[in-house]
Amino acid sequence: MMISPKSLAFDIDGVLADTMTLFLDIAASEYQIRGISYEDITSYRLEDCLSLDSAIINRIITQILDGNYSVPLAPITGASEVLVRLGKQYGPVLFVTARPYTGPITDWIQQILLLKSHEFDIVATGAFEAKASALHERGITHFIDDRLETCFTLKTAGIEPIVFRQPWNRQKHPFLEVSSWQEIDAIISWQPDQTDTDEAAD
Ligand SMILES: [Mg+2]
Known part of the structure; x- marks a missing residue:
């Protein structure tokens, strides 16, 4: 798929x-x-x-x-590469979190994932159940999440969930599952990047 x-x-x-x-x-x-x-x-x-x-x-x-901590929040391996490409070619990339407010995460996405502010949007729904309507509003059909209960809720609401494999979602489920950003990269139907082609031709 x-x-x-x-x-x-x-x-x-x-x-x-x-x-x-x-x-x-x-x-x-x-x-x-x-x-x-x-x-x-x-x-x-x-x-x-x-x-x-x-x-x-x-x-x-x-x-x-x-954001009240001094140890660093690391990105999941490979996330930055894929998201930067998405942001540049197709941005803004949409992030939907059940966090009640975005807090430090907007800066973190810019500083650690290296996306520019115009290359992404964040919606903080404050509730897992509110994700589906936020996605529908923006024409999103597929959503990658690590919380299995959310995936089931999304499916019921007509959004196709993709489970990001984690130790806390090992229960049986019927959804597509990915275990790395390499696998996410592989299911995206990328179009050839015009910018890259132009640069390569110079
Ligand atoms: Mg999550």
Whole structure:
């Protein structure tokens, strides 16, 4: 299956941004909580898979939303290359997050993923269930997300979900699944880049 670049949009946390590693890094550096590995995060609801106090979990999540941390938030490997190309050839690329506000993530996309401000748009819905209408409004038919429940909700609402493989979405599902940005690259129906061709001809 090939997807038109104009009809594809992306979730942020767990798809472009390695937010769960950030969670673990904040837990270790600020709360001295160690010994939890990425693979231990087998549920999107952290209370269900980690033996951590929910007050601590919520505090760290608030820090993440507000950008109130000193360890870096890394991109998921390969995200920048694909998104920069999408942004330049077909931009603005649409990111739809269930975060209640964009907070530090707009700057992060510019500084770390290296997209220019006019090459992307972010919608912060504040609720997983609100993603489908945000996507419909912008003519998006396919959405890449790491939260399985959201994928099922999207499918019901007429958006084709694509699951970005993570330890917390290993339950059975009927959707297309990708496990890397290389695989995302491979399902996009890229048109030859006119700019590249012109430059190559110089
Ligand atoms: Mg996510």
